[in-house]
Amino acid sequence: MSRGFWFLAGVATTAFVTIKGREYYRRLTPEGMAEEIERRAEETAVSAKAWAADFATTYSNARAAKRSELMALLTKDERGQLE
Template sequence: MRRLFWLLVGAGLAVFLLLRGRQLLERFTPKGVVEQVEKKGHETAAGFGEFMATFRTSMAQREAELRDELNIPANNN
């Protein structure tokens, strides 16, 4: 009974390592590296776009505040 238990544990571990190893191997192939770089590039571009939108909104709000405080008419260009 004890040997059967360890045989099953070993077989389960071997299957787990085989599947996990295949995933790791695919990550380090040229195709896998390209996919990872593309994913990070898209994430970075999206983050930068959000940053710029927030920056422009904040800049416009601050400009409106300063124009109001200094009694400067709004620039309607």
């Protein structure tokens, strides 16, 4: 029983090391590094677009709120001159 356990443990460890070793080897090749850089560039582009869209929405909402607030402070004649 003990020998069988250690044999299976060795087989599992060998399989794990082989699979992980191939992954790390692939990552360290020029093609693997290029893929990683491309993936990160795409992620950065997506997050930058999301940030820019969020910024534009927040800015336009804040601008509209401030404009409404300032227009409410003006008299009717002053509002007519601005519009």
